[in-house]
Amino acid sequence: MTKFYEVRKRDGAARLGRLLIGGAAVETPLLLSVEAVRSGDAPVLPAGAVTEGGNADTDKLLVYDVGELPAGWAAARGVVVLPETHPLAFDARDVKADLYVVGYAPRLLTSSRRLVAEIIRLRENIPPDAALYVPAVATPANVAFLIYMGVDVVDDAAAVLKGYEDVYLTDYGELRLSELENFPCCCEVCTSLSPAELRGLGKRERAELLAKHNSLALKAEVERVRERIRSEMLREYVELRVRTSPFLTAALRILDGEETYLEKRTPVARRSPLLANTMESLRRIEVKRFAARVVKRYTPPHRKVLLLLPCSARKPYSQSQSHRKFISAISEFRGHIHEVIITSPLGVVPRELEAVYPAAFYDVPVTGYWDAEERSWVGSCIEAYLRKNLIERGLYEHVVVHLGGGALEIFKGVAEKLGLEAFYTCGDGKEETAKRALERLRSCISELCAEKLPDKDAKANMIRAMADYQFGSGVGDVLLEGAEIEIKGKYPAYKVVSGGEALAEVAPEYGLLRLSLSGALRLHNSGFRAYEVRLNYVPRAKSAVLAPAVEDADPQIRVNDEVLLKDADGNLVGVGRAKMSGWEMVAAERGVAVEVRAVR
Ligand SMILES: [Zn+2]
Structure with a gap:
């Protein structure tokens, strides 16, 4: 305080x-x-x-x-x-x-x-x-x-x-003044004389100039x-x-390695892309959090075929040229198929989660070479996914692997470990978008699925998966319950509407769902009590809730999470976006805790 x-x-x-x-x-x-x-x-x-x-x-x-x-x-x-x-x-x-x-x-x-x-x-x-x-x-x-x-x-x-x-500091480390021929800097000291001239000065004057550069x-x-x-x-x-x-x-x-410390301070979504350029990128909280939620919160739809696909540079994947080709190869049978993308550093990205943060917001250098750390991490994600959904839940009858190169090798290692049979459609595994590979994919899928079945549930499945990912298992079903539910809008900015009233919409800039007051009320009335912030007053719409007004908050709330605002008796009074983690709202005495979107 x-x-x-x-x-x-x-x-x-x-x-x-x-x-x-x-x-x-x-x-x-x-x-x-x-x-x-x-x-x-x-x-x-x-x-x-x-x-x-x-x-x-x-x-x-x-x-x-x-x-x-x-x-x-x-x-x-x-x-x-x-x-x-x-x-x-x-x-x-x-x-x-x-x-x-x-x-x-x-x-x-x-x-x-x-x-x-x-x-x-x-x-x-x-x-x-x-x-x-x-x-x-x-x-x-x-x-x-x-x-x-x-x-x-x-x-x-x-x-x-x-x-x-006599040490000259740079943002890449220390240099000895005696080693320098030129100053790699444009500050007022470095532009006024050369290293040789500086060396020629008396100790005190030299030290003062060096100190000045170092400070600047x-x-x-x-x-x-x-x-x-x-x-x-x-x-x-x-x-x-x-x-x-x-x-x-x-x-x-x-x-x-200090996951607790970093996790409780890391926003659930950011506007900027996640650039996974180094070995350390694999260990980022955003990467670990995504992988954990795919296993813990997400439930795949029940489909006959699990199809594993490579990632694409363009995000969301389905907007890329390569994914348009994959989708066109399987489109008549898509209702039988569950598409899952294998990628580094996120591991396993179900198609329905491709628009969430960070799945739609990362970039990674692609050379075709996967190093040992990447292989081991992505392999562990594939293994966890298959154990839970294929082996324990028995969701799929067949696995079709349309992967090449390193991703294919990683999958084969996991398949061997789990004793899985799969259909491989990339041939020599070099080019997933080659005509012959796409032909093989098409004929493998049509043979396995036999009957044509377009995917009519894609929009609903995406909303359900995003809601579960964001709020916890089962929340998607609550949001989509009832015959009146419609999903409007253009991909990925879908809007869930019930009887003309909007409940939630995808916020593509964050890769999260944004709740309306009706949506929040629907969750609240179903008994949903997570992501709530208890206040000691009733706020106004479009206002900011300051930390001292927070009586209690769900400790799992992170910056940018959607939160349900409650009064002291637990009644829903509004909905907004968290600007602090839940634990911080409770502990802090200053600062904006929640930006209020709507109130009752
Ligand atoms: Zn300088």
């Missing part, structure tokens, strides 16, 4: 926020200058630097040692959190502040594991709407990762110090990171940045 810090936007654990200091707002991620701190010009100062009585009316955020925290709380204030091993260490949960400063922070850089573990421990022990300041650690190479982990404030102390050690390089990187958070692409940027050092690459891999 804090009074003077507010998170405005999130991208995973990273945030854009603002600290309210002396009536003015300071944006985070914030880079403090040690020079400004020393001269008293920085917005954040050690409390000892200010003469007595300076707390209540200061225009600075003062940082106290824990024993010195003043009792009143009329201005933004910070507190230094000591390492657990320090004799004066205290539990950060016992102290309320707007900013928490990590004491002796450079020790975090002694190992990747320590850095990740300590930041997570701190972040989990302080309020979500408090800022975390890690001093004397940031460099242009590591600051993206620090902010990605949830650090809100850094300074240029380490960058300045490096200047005094850090500042530029912090600006890039802010911009990446704004465009919801920080993860892709961090995967790129950590490549410059084994320490940071190891730290990202360790962080990716």
